[in-house]
Amino acid sequence: MKSFKTSTSPRAKEIDLRSELNKFFFGASDEVAKGCFFILRRMRRQEGVIYPTTSSELQTCICKSSNHSGEVDKDYPCQSCEGEGYLFDDEIVVGYKTSRFEYQAVEKYTTWGKNIVELSFFYIEHHEAISRYDKLIEPLTNSEGEIISPVKILHKHNIHMAERFRDDCGRLSYFRISCFTD
Ligand SMILES: [Zn+2]
Secondary structure (H helix, E strand, C coil): CCCCCCCCCHHHCCCCHHHHHHHHHHCECCECCCCEEEEEEEECECCCCCCCCCHHHECECHHHHCCCCCCCCCCCCCCCCCCCCECEEEEEEEEEEEEEEHHHHHHHCCCCCCEEEEEEEEEECCCCCCCCCCEEEEECECCCCCECCCCCEEEEEEEEEEEEEECHHHCEEEEEEEEEEC
């Protein structure tokens, strides 16, 4: 059986994932920046909740809590929650998006390799807990990849899975966020 390496100074030779990703996103003398801006919509949690497991652990907007059906008006969304039904904070994050391809659905006899927008992965730098109630908003950009003004929403992605990637000593390097789109 192969034994594990137990070197006491593993950092000396290993790649620092966090700094590599940072160079990938923001560029360096030998690297062109590939990051794009996205908006992370973090739903506000109830006091003391870090990872909400049910929507009751979020801060419900008055428009939802005052409605007997508990529904929010999507056509004429309220100003406070923009129709989310929960209070939130929008944060600009830098990330990189990849899309999944439809070859995974060949049993449906659709065209092989056709790109679909419904499923995507986002690699982002973030240092707080992300939950499945949060959303990633993809703004409309120009051909240079810059966000146009006024900001327009191109896609709103629901988070299906937020995965933390860590490097040595458990330091958080980045998140991979798997999303599906309404
Ligand atoms: Zn509201």
